[in-house]
Amino acid sequence: MILTAITLGFILEKVILVSIILGGSLGIAMYSTWAERKVAAVMQDRRGPNRAGPFGLFQPLADGLKLFMKEEIIPTLSNKFLFILGPSLAMLMACMTSAVIPWGPNIVHADGSVFTLQVADINIGILFIFGVVSLGVYGIMLGSWASNNKYSLLSGLRAAAQAVSYELAMGLSLIALVMMSGSLSMREIVEQQHGFWNNGYFTWNFFKQPLAFVIFIVCSFAELNRAPFDLSECESELVGGYHTEFSSMKLGFYLFAEYINMFITSIILSSLFFGGYNYPGMDWVALHVSPLFVSIIGVLVLLGKAVAFILFFMFIRWTLPRFRYDQLMDLGWKSLIPLALFNMLVTGAIILAFQK
Amino acid sequence: MPYTNISTKAKQVDRRPMNFMERIYLPAIAKGLKITLGHIFQPKATINYPEVKRPFSSTFRGLHILNRDEEGREKCTACGLCALSCPAEAITMESAERKTGEEHLYKEEKYAAQYEINMLRCIFCGLCEEACPKDAIYLTQTFAPSNYDRKGFIYKKDDLLIPHPSSKN
Numbered sequence: 001m002i003l004t005a006i007t008l009g010f011i012l013e014k015v016i017l018v019s020i021i022l023g024g025s026l027g028i029a030m031y032s033t034w035a036e037r038k039v040a041a042v043m044q045d046r047r048g049p050n051r052a053g054p055f056g057l058f059q060p061l062a063d064g065l066k067l068f069m070k071e072e073i074i075p076t077l078s079n080k081f082l083f084i085l086g087p088s089l090a091m092l093m094a095c096m097t098s099a100v101i102p103w104g105p106n107i108v109h110a111d112g113s114v115f116t117l118q119v120a121d122i123n124i125g126i127l128f129i130f131g132v133v134s135l136g137v138y139g140i141m142l143g144s145w146a147s148n149n150k151y152s153l154l155s156g157l158r159a160a161a162q163a164v165s166y167e168l169a170m171g172l173s174l175i176a177l178v179m180m181s182g183s184l185s186m187r188e189i190v191e192q193q194h195g196f197w198n199n200g201y202f203t204w205n206f207f208k209q210p211l212a213f214v215i216f217i218v219c220s221f222a223e224l225n226r227a228p229f230d231l232s233e234c235e236s237e238l239v240g241g242y243h244t245e246f247s248s249m250k251l252g253f254y255l256f257a258e259y260i261n262m263f264i265t266s267i268i269l270s271s272l273f274f275g276g277y278n279y280p281g282m283d284w285v286a287l288h289v290s291p292l293f294v295s296i297i298g299v300l301v302l303l304g305k306a307v308a309f310i311l312f313f314m315f316i317r318w319t320l321p322r323f324r325y326d327q328l329m330d331l332g333w334k335s336l337i338p339l340a341l342f343n344m345l346v347t348g349a350i351i352l353a354f355q356k
Numbered sequence: 357m358p359y360t361n362i363s364t365k366a367k368q369v370d371r372r373p374m375n376f377m378e379r380i381y382l383p384a385i386a387k388g389l390k391i392t393l394g395h396i397f398q399p400k401a402t403i404n405y406p407e408v409k410r411p412f413s414s415t416f417r418g419l420h421i422l423n424r425d426e427e428g429r430e431k432c433t434a435c436g437l438c439a440l441s442c443p444a445e446a447i448t449m450e451s452a453e454r455k456t457g458e459e460h461l462y463k464e465e466k467y468a469a470q471y472e473i474n475m476l477r478c479i480f481c482g483l484c485e486e487a488c489p490k491d492a493i494y495l496t497q498t499f500a501p502s503n504y505d506r507k508g509f510i511y512k513k514d515d516l517l518i519p520h521p522s523s524k525n
Contacts, residue, residue: 045395047404315392
């Protein structure tokens with residue numbers, strides 16, 4: 001990591017970057033709700049929202065406005081402080097993960113100064129992500145406990161158990177990846193996947209660690225509390241799950257946090273396994289267009305990959321039925337964790353064999 | 357007592373434990389995705405209602421109208437047969453006698469001073485149409501538009517009468 005002198009310009013640069021990233025994630029999360037409804041609709045031979053604006057594109061705005069106008073209800077017997085802290089924490093943690101993601105290649109100005117498209121290139125990026133993701137479940141737990149409702153409490157219990165079980169497998173699957181790349185920095189891992197083809201083999205981690213990818217994506221479904229692992233909010237058993245008692249923008253925060261998490265997870269998936277902002281033929285492009293455009297194309301490539309993942313998350317949600325609770329635990333503890341350990345073992349053996 | 361299967365459609369549930377391919381779920385997920393993704397390209401079942409309307413069959417029975425003759429006189433004589441035939445008891449009327457000088461308004465000596473159909477009670481069976489001896493009531497091809505209160509669904513004589521042939525607009 002390069003130590004940078006903290007100047008006013010540096011702070012300004014980061015503030016602008018953070019604002020753009022936060023605004024962008026909020027916008028993408030907003031339109032994810034629209035996309036989710038459209039995807040659900042076309043899969044069920046329906047049309048989906050099409051009344052507000054062209055193709056229903058103003059539907060998220062209408063939904064947001066509605067949430068703001070709704071009456072705020074705080075149950076009398078709830079713990080008021082924690083009741084408000086829950087959704088705030090969920091939202092905060094959802095937004096925090098974006099800090100370590102490299103959004104695009106560095107922009108090198110003519111005078112040699114570098115503009116990094118990353119808020120913080122910390123050398124333990126992956127650890128940071130895991131830390132924040134595990135804190136994210138506190139939002140659900142606190143909110144569900146504080147609302148003093150039996151269904152919410154059950155949902156909170158499920159969410160906590162699920163998060164703990166799947167975080168293990170998620171972490172173990174990534175250890176194989178980290179062993180291979182030898183770094184915990186997100187920027188470093190993405191840079192290693194430069195291009196698409198190198199020395200007769202794919203550079204993207206997906207082709208080197210397919211098993212780790214499968215484990216990771218299954219675990220991210222569970223971490224996101226999305227179908228088929230949406231046990232913490234399953235409507236058929238728990239009314240609304242942890243957000244049963246929430247109304248107005250506090251409910252909005254929970255729903256929004258879920259979609260921001262989905263976007264960030266898609267970004268992480270594409271950064272770790274699908275080369276982030278790298279794409280086939282990027283060296284040729286770098287020779288022929290200006291550096292600014294190279295960065296813009298890189299960012300667009302990353303966003304394109306993320307959108308593909310978001311759509312995949314949605315396709316899965318509207319295809320699969322929900323797992324039963326014991327099946328969920330079985331899958332996590334008896335299948336994914338041993339598989340991840342096996343993958344680690346094989347990766348270690350191969351690394352050792354190649355070193356000699 | 358052994359369970360006897362009455363339905364011919366019932367299928368025996370396969371209760372064998374899952375084999376390896378089933379336990380890794382992924383082939384089943386791919387199969388499911390194939391089905392759902394295939395539906396993206398299928399025609400939509402929904403009709404964009406206010407813009408596109410579904411065609412009705414030629415025998416569709418919708419809102420009622422009260423008919424006039426060629427000179428624009430009301431045909432209804434308030435005999436009450438429609439109200440009598442109505443299984444939902446949706447029709448009420450009040451009769452009145454035609455005065456001299458009103459011959460251009462009403463076809464016969466007796467007419468309906470008031471005529472009401474409650475569209476929330478009506479089942480659109482068309483029995484009133486069949487009962488009418490004067491061909492005065494008919495069911496059309498439109499249906500009652502939505503309304504905010506129940507009163508709006510009680511159609512008065514003015515709502516039901518077809519426009520006078522002289523008032524062409």
